[in-house]
Amino acid sequence: MGERYLKSIRLLAECMQGFERLSSERARQSGLTHPQFDIIATLGNTPGMSYKELGEKTLITKGTLTGVIERLEQKGLVERQRNDCDKRSFFVRLTADGEATFNAAFPKMMEMGRNLFTDYREEDLAALEKNLSKLKTVIMAGHPGCPSTPDPTKENI
Structure with a gap:
């Protein structure tokens, strides 16, 4: 195989960068x-969640997450509440304006994604998901501190 994997990694990185560029626009x-x-x-479409949950469900690092939430709060799109059970943590939820923004922006983002995969058949998507999973x-098994086997309670995305 030699260094053939480098071509695959490069293509994967280029796909991710391209997708992020399009979705950022x-x-x-x-x-x-x-x-x-x-x-x-x-x-x-949620009642809200803790910072910890947000960190686990997004690709945003913990250090960046606080600043992003603060800016969204300044825009009036989210509100934070102290967690009643743990005064050190916050619960974050969308405001009415945040819900309106979600309802306007999310369908447009989904449409963009659907358009990118127009030429993919169901079998193509299944094969892509299988290979990426x-x-x-393999990557997670080789990373210190990560489980070597997938957690069956978590979705493989």
Whole structure:
């Protein structure tokens, strides 16, 4: 195999960068940065969640998450409440304006994604998901501190 895997990694990285560029443009059209959209999309159709849950469900690092939530709060799109059980943590939920932003922006982002995969058949998507899940499992197994086998209680995405 030699260094053939480098071509695959490069293509994977280029796909991710291209997708982020397109989705960032779409988010900006809604008046949001890409991380802000990620938070709005994650909180949409939920009663809200803790910072910890948001960190687990988004690709935003813990250090960045606080700043993004603060800016969304300044825009009036989210509100934070201290957790009654743990005064050190916050619960975050969308405000009415946040819900309106979600309802306007999320369908447009989904449409963009659907358009990217127009030429993919169901079998193509299944094969892509299978291969990416396999790669994720291998990568996670080789990373210190990560489980070597997938957690069956978590979705493999």
